């Protein structure tokens with residue numbers, strides 16, 4: 001697929017078919033994540049792919065916590081989840097963080113996630129990034145050290161329908177400028 005087509009076609013898919021995803025495709029999606037840029041090339045991630053049916057059901061439950069759980073009611077249909085764990089920074093990374101007084105790791109994780117959903121689209125696989133989940137329960141289910149954080153989860157599956165929803169976006173004119181804020 002042409003890159004611009006991938007960008008156009010990606011959307012948050014919330015209805016998946018029963019078709020399983022081949023392991024090699026899941027690996028390709030994770031490898032795309034590893035190609036993302038990261039501050040000082042820290043690559044502060046570890047990807048856990050959950051493709052075991054019982055585990056999928058348990059992780060889906062973690063994404064339906066509390067009052068907002070209804071937004072993720074579709075997640076039991078996912079055929080895989082990629083859980084992005086943020087790795088603890090090394091000593092030199094900690095020093096860099098203190099010196100720059102900024103923590104760039106959320107951007108790094110987001111960029112890895114973006115690469116993965118775009119690769120999934122390229123393979124015809126639907127995806128939805130999830131930020132709403134019970135982090136402690138996910139850690140418990142996947143044997144993740146308490147001191148690490150689970151920063152994003154990506155639900156994957158083949159789309160149930162080929163009709164992609166219309167992408168709702170702010171008017172382009174209101175979100176861009178040239179040379180000075182608000183200047184066209």
Ligand SMILES: Cc1cc2nc3c(=O)[nH]c(=O)nc-3n(C[C@H](O)[C@H](O)[C@H](O)COP(=O)(O)O)c2cc1C
Pocket residue numbers: 010011012013014071072128129130131132133167168
């Ligand atoms: C950090 C992040 C967290 C998100 N969390 C959820 C979520 O928990 N559940 C959900 O259904 N969609 C979630 N989304 C998807 C957004 O709702 C979606 O990207 C947005 O509405 C734009 O739609 P599009 O992805 O189809 O273009 C999340 C997206 C991002 C980037």
